[in-house]
Amino acid sequence: MNTILEALQYAFIQRALVGGVFIGCCCAFLGVFLVLRRLSLIGDGLAHVGLAAGGLGLFLNTQPLWVSIPLVMFASLWILWLSDKADVYADAAIGLVSAVSVAVGIILASVGRGFNIDLFSFLFGSILAISMHEVILSVALSVIVIGMVFLFYHELFAIAFEEEYARVLGIPVEKINKILILCTAVTVSLGIRVVGTMLISSLIIFPAITALQIARGFRLAMLLAAVFSTLSVLIGVFVSYLADLPTGATIVLINFAFFVLSFIIKKMR
Amino acid sequence: MKKAIWILLFGAGIYLCLPCCSSCKQSAQPTPGKLQVVTTLFPLYDFARQIAGDKAEVSLLLPPGVESHSFEPRPGDIVRISKADVFIYTGPLMEPWSQDILKGITNKELTVINASANIQLANEEQQDHDHEAGECTHDHEHEHGGQDPHIWVDPILAQQIVSTIADGFAAKDPANKDYYLANAKTYNEKLAALDTQIRTTLEKCSKKTIVYGGHFAFGYFARRYGLEHLSPYAGFSPNAEPTPRKITEMIETLKKADTSYIYYEELLEPRVARIIAEGAGAKLLLLHGAHNISKQELDKGVTYLDIMGGNLERLKLGLGYQD
Amino acid sequence: MNLIEIKNVCVRYGPIEALCSISLAISAGDYVAIIGPNGSGKTTLFKAILNLLPLTEGSISLYGTDARRFTQWNKIGYVPQVSRNLHKGFPATVREIVASGILSAKSFPRMIFGKDYSKVIKAMETVGVCDLAERLIGELSGGQQQRVFLARAMVNDPDLLLLDEPTAAIDPATREQFYRTLREINTQFGKTIVLISHDASHIGHFAAKLAYLDKHLVFFGGFDQFCISPEMTRYFGPHAQHLICGQHCPMKEKQ
Numbered sequence: 001m002n003t004i005l006e007a008l009q010y011a012f013i014q015r016a017l018v019g020g021v022f023i024g025c026c027c028a029f030l031g032v033f034l035v036l037r038r039l040s041l042i043g044d045g046l047a048h049v050g051l052a053a054g055g056l057g058l059f060l061n062t063q064p065l066w067v068s069i070p071l072v073m074f075a076s077l078w079i080l081w082l083s084d085k086a087d088v089y090a091d092a093a094i095g096l097v098s099a100v101s102v103a104v105g106i107i108l109a110s111v112g113r114g115f116n117i118d119l120f121s122f123l124f125g126s127i128l129a130i131s132m133h134e135v136i137l138s139v140a141l142s143v144i145v146i147g148m149v150f151l152f153y154h155e156l157f158a159i160a161f162e163e164e165y166a167r168v169l170g171i172p173v174e175k176i177n178k179i180l181i182l183c184t185a186v187t188v189s190l191g192i193r194v195v196g197t198m199l200i201s202s203l204i205i206f207p208a209i210t211a212l213q214i215a216r217g218f219r220l221a222m223l224l225a226a227v228f229s230t231l232s233v234l235i236g237v238f239v240s241y242l243a244d245l246p247t248g249a250t251i252v253l254i255n256f257a258f259f260v261l262s263f264i265i266k267k268m269r
Numbered sequence: 270m271k272k273a274i275w276i277l278l279f280g281a282g283i284y285l286c287l288p289c290c291s292s293c294k295q296s297a298q299p300t301p302g303k304l305q306v307v308t309t310l311f312p313l314y315d316f317a318r319q320i321a322g323d324k325a326e327v328s329l330l331l332p333p334g335v336e337s338h339s340f341e342p343r344p345g346d347i348v349r350i351s352k353a354d355v356f357i358y359t360g361p362l363m364e365p366w367s368q369d370i371l372k373g374i375t376n377k378e379l380t381v382i383n384a385s386a387n388i389q390l391a392n393e394e395q396q397d398h399d400h401e402a403g404e405c406t407h408d409h410e411h412e413h414g415g416q417d418p419h420i421w422v423d424p425i426l427a428q429q430i431v432s433t434i435a436d437g438f439a440a441k442d443p444a445n446k447d448y449y450l451a452n453a454k455t456y457n458e459k460l461a462a463l464d465t466q467i468r469t470t471l472e473k474c475s476k477k478t479i480v481y482g483g484h485f486a487f488g489y490f491a492r493r494y495g496l497e498h499l500s501p502y503a504g505f506s507p508n509a510e511p512t513p514r515k516i517t518e519m520i521e522t523l524k525k526a527d528t529s530y531i532y533y534e535e536l537l538e539p540r541v542a543r544i545i546a547e548g549a550g551a552k553l554l555l556l557h558g559a560h561n562i563s564k565q566e567l568d569k570g571v572t573y574l575d576i577m578g579g580n581l582e583r584l585k586l587g588l589g590y591q592d
Numbered sequence: 593m594n595l596i597e598i599k600n601v602c603v604r605y606g607p608i609e610a611l612c613s614i615s616l617a618i619s620a621g622d623y624v625a626i627i628g629p630n631g632s633g634k635t636t637l638f639k640a641i642l643n644l645l646p647l648t649e650g651s652i653s654l655y656g657t658d659a660r661r662f663t664q665w666n667k668i669g670y671v672p673q674v675s676r677n678l679h680k681g682f683p684a685t686v687r688e689i690v691a692s693g694i695l696s697a698k699s700f701p702r703m704i705f706g707k708d709y710s711k712v713i714k715a716m717e718t719v720g721v722c723d724l725a726e727r728l729i730g731e732l733s734g735g736q737q738q739r740v741f742l743a744r745a746m747v748n749d750p751d752l753l754l755l756d757e758p759t760a761a762i763d764p765a766t767r768e769q770f771y772r773t774l775r776e777i778n779t780q781f782g783k784t785i786v787l788i789s790h791d792a793s794h795i796g797h798f799a800a801k802l803a804y805l806d807k808h809l810v811f812f813g814g815f816d817q818f819c820i821s822p823e824m825t826r827y828f829g830p831h832a833q834h835l836i837c838g839q840h841c842p843m844k845e846k847q
């Protein structure tokens with residue numbers, strides 16, 4: 001307990017907790033819909049796009065975030081378009097877009113080398129090294145994303161359950177899909193800068209699938225996903241402090257532990 | 270939508286071609302009669318061009334801004350090495366990729382200079398003797414028996430590197446032997462002067478510990494001038510995370526040590542150093558490991574002596590220099 | 593008034609013709625079963641009515657409005673085909689599923705309030721799934737799921753119900769019961785019902801009208817006319833009709 005209080009005195013730990021919890025909740029809420037729509041790998045895919053986009057940003061000598069957010073948004077719409085209109089399966093569409101981005105990223109990093117700062121160090125954040133500026137951005141983003149999810153909750157639910165039926169209900173399915181995917185794009189591109197790629201993709205997948213194992217009801221699933229995500233960040237930061245472990249990896253493993261636990265609970269029922 | 274994709278692809282295409290064309294031009298036609306020298310790291314590039322003067326064309330393999338430890342040569346780089354007359358690298362520890370490439374090169378005329386050939390590499394264990402938090406490790410150092418490849422940061426070892434390079438040039442181009450050896454001698458005098466300057470400056474410094482927020486490249490330097498160092502990093506990979514405990518320990522040490530400066534490494538975004546500095550109320554200062562230089566520095570024409578001179582000025586601040 | 597008016601509709605997927613020259617009018621209070629062999633375009637016709645796919649030719653109007661401009665989706669209750677594996681593991685409760693039907697009466701921002709839930713309860717009572725309210729949709733049997741979707745379609749009290757193969761996932765015993773429920777809805781609540789079925793013999797006892805579809809509309813009329821109509825005779829040949837009508841053909845029974 002004392003150690004926890006001791007850890008809390010450090011501003012960087014406070015920021016890791018605040019930034020991590022907010023980004024985590026965004027990911028959890030979006031994750032429930034993405035996992036149910038078989039789009040759970042989109043976090044990983046868009047992170048690759050973020051790499052290429054960030055490279056372009058450094059290349060153009062601008063803030064990488066201002067290049068990567070619009071480009072990742074564009075790529076996310078491309079994924080949506082491929083899976084909706086071009087009859088490509090969603091996982092294949094994600095794979096396609098991410099492969100193209102990785103290739104562009106590698107070529108950019110290789111052909112156009114000549115940066116003032118190493119590309120990778122600039123693109124990948126660490127949850128321990130969140131700046132105040134990034135905390136504010138994360139909180140603002142979370143308010144927007146979570147607000148969107150609440151505003152369009154029923155539409156998102158209906159589409160996740162059955163897209164065709166949602167159309168019959170008069171829901172503008174295309175628009176709502178775009179909103180979901182764009183929220184994801186913004187979360188991912190900010191998230192890789194703030195908490196890093198590994199954490200962002202696992203915070204999208206894990207809390208959602210853990211909640212889906214045990215939730216009896218959709219609202220409950222959303223709530224549980226947010227709870228698991230928040231707990232994993234809080235416990236992860238403290239455990240990594242106590243046990244002297246890297247924080248991001250600890251959070252991922254705690255998420256995995258939650259998943260195993262919920263799986264066992266489900267099987268026991 | 271389709272249209273937009275095409276526009277983007279087209280734009281990306283143009284974008285990709287631009288740097289390609291410009292970089293192709295740079296390494297276009299070698300001037301006949303001049304020695305073609307390819308070096309890996311910036312210090313070797315700088316030493317080689319000081320020694321070669323106008324008798325050779327020296328080029329740097331590392332593109333500006335690229336972190337040298339994670340560098341992987343692309344096919345064009347290998348072609349550049351195989352077409353060169355002389356290839357200079359730091360050693361198999363610093364450039365692990367060099368061994369395979371050199372085995373594959375069929376150019377019998379290529380002279381390969383291993384800059385660390387005449388230098389006994391220090392073990393890492395020796396290097397960090399008795400401080401608790403300061404675990405300065407390189408991933409690859411563990412793979413390669415825990416030896417420290419950063420020989421160039423020590424001006425005395427740098428003189429040996431210069432001599433090794435000059436001997437290599439002399440062997441390759443005996444006609445200009447005296448020219449190379451004379452240039453090397455002049456440059457080594459400058460390095461000796463740098464050594465004296467560092468020695469006298471550091472003698473007037475009250476503190477002996479360098480607090481470093483990156484992967485510590487200054488092992489030889491620290492040992493040469495009797496300094497100690499602290500670093501939170503286990504591994505230099507930009508994706509590796511230091512643990513929160515290491516960071517808080519660094520903050521506490523920094524607070525106790527009443528040092529108001531923490532050093533960060535070149536070319537990497539100093540996220541961790543920034544966190545420590547903020548936690549301890551310290552200021553950030555650059556300690557340039559000279560592995561490679563940024564595009565800006567390249568355009569300014571920065572030299573090894575400039576970098577080390579700059580480091581010394583900033584060390585004065587951090588180590589409490591009193592006149 | 594005609595709730596659905598289909599005029600000369602053709603739907604093609606590329607070179608493949610799914611439906612052609614269909615003209616059909618369904619008026620208030622009707623109970624119409626659309627039958628026909630597999631791949632005869634029954635589901636395509638439903639999707640065309642629901643404006644889920646573009647018409648190649650012709651027009652469809654719903655409540656007198658062109659389907660493409662139709663917005664009052666709360667007046668139409670749609671029950672899609674149930675497939676057992678589709679919703680497995682989906683974490684929604686029956687109550688949540690039924691409540692989503694409310695959305696057809698809403699426009700942005702779509703919120704569901706307390707008074708909407710009384711409609712949800714009423715719809716669940718009508719089809720008898722109240723005791724399942726807190727169960728997860730994936731845990732239910734095909735018949736139960738079918739009832740849940742019927743409740744969802746009825747939650748806004750629509751005048752018209754469209755059901756796509758409602759008995760496909762149901763065993764024969766429950767099927768009769770389901771058809772009976774539908775008939776009740778038709779007669780007691782005065783709802784217009786249009787459903788797709790693959791067996792003429794069973795639905796024939798319940799539906800007032802049959803539409804036999806095989807890319808073209810072969811027959812449209814009462815069941816008593818179905819087995820003896822010249823269109824069907826022409827289509828199946830004079831002696832094959834009983835294969836479609838089965839033993840339950842009312843004409844046979846009369847004889």
Ligand SMILES: [Zn+2]
Nearest residue numbers: 338419486560
């Ligand atoms: Zn190094």
